[in-house]
Amino acid sequence: MNILLMMTGSIACAKATGLISTWTKNGHDVKVIASQSALEFVGIATLEGLSNHPIITTVFNQGTMMDHINLSRWSDIIVMAPATANSINKLNNGTADDMISTTWVAALELKKPMYLAPAMNSKMWDYPATQNSIKQLKKWGVKILMPQSGLLACGEKGSGRMMEVEKIDECVMKKNNKHLLITAGGTREYVDGVRYIGNLSTGKTGATIADYFISQGYNVTWVGARNAQQPVLICEKIFYETFDDLHELVKQQLQQINFTAVIHAAAISDFSVFSVKLDNIEITASRNTKLPTSDTMSIQLTKNPKLISYLKDWSKNPDVKVIAFKLTNTNDKGERIRAINKLINQNNINYVAHNDLSEIRSGQHSFNFYLSTKQMKFCKNTNKLCRTIQEEIS
């Protein structure tokens, strides 16, 4: 993995050199950008010796003028450790006045995993601007490696101590190996250019699940309907409208990326429009036309294949976990179980998150999460469902 380490001026720079040794020993390629202040705490010789790359310190360096763009593209992960109060607040403002801030600003929209490991005196950590910046950066999808409480270098006790190197490594590596594909919202099957057959899915469950996993540091690709509720946090977003779109997009994604799991929460139409008759005359309808007025209309539908049954076959990762959703509409518990059994037995899936229409109507968002047909965990809300899924796929 290509790791871009940004070091800013804190006494924790010495500790952060341990990250370079750990990552290079584990076979990663590490490039370091150091602020001028960071170089007051640790020498270029140490950083270059450990990373085996020249240390980048300025934007204007002949021969490497485009490094702020090139490095943001090159990296798989960007980690700022230690992150000073000064630099954190600059990132929130979008100030780009040195190599670190310029590269960071250039990188954020590339939607790569970006981490900050703050290190500072507890008063600097508690300073309102610092707290606001952390809140804003989190909203933009930056993962904060929260500082710990304890005795600080300045002799004070409090929060602000940079997370230990082993813990940073664990957080960054464990989560970044995990990439989830989450489908959400409902399909539209077009009758003509202005009418469609759809469903009432809002995409809320898919968006909530996506936000949960993004906040936990996972890479998330959200494939959602155009009108669906979108995740608030930053992730790759891909939009679909029809069954055919969704089919193609999910296939492409699974073939290209090693996903750890697919959480398939999209409400997919079982049928697409095959033909339309107006007053008994068959009409060739397309997305470019609007059907004329008639007294009668009949629409012939054609059955769509079960997307869920293909996911593992398409997947680049043979060990991908597939989580399906099943909505039933019956008070008969036996019937619910039979529907879940059928879904599990007829498709190549690992888990089923089940709920019944009656629960949705009564405003509940509870699920029964089936690990197999025999084992079931009750999840009283979507967050609990997310935690259960996380335990299973970790």
Ligand SMILES: Cc1cc2nc3c(=O)[nH]c(=O)nc-3n(C[C@H](O)[C@H](O)[C@H](O)COP(=O)(O)O)c2cc1C
């Ligand atoms: C001995 C010493 C230790 C410092 N430690 C920290 C620190 O842990 N966190 C911090 O935010 N600033 C710390 N500072 C202040 C920063 O180095 C200073 O704000 C600097 O302008 C940060 O620049 P940079 O963010 O570009 O690296 C320290 C300064 C000195 C002299």
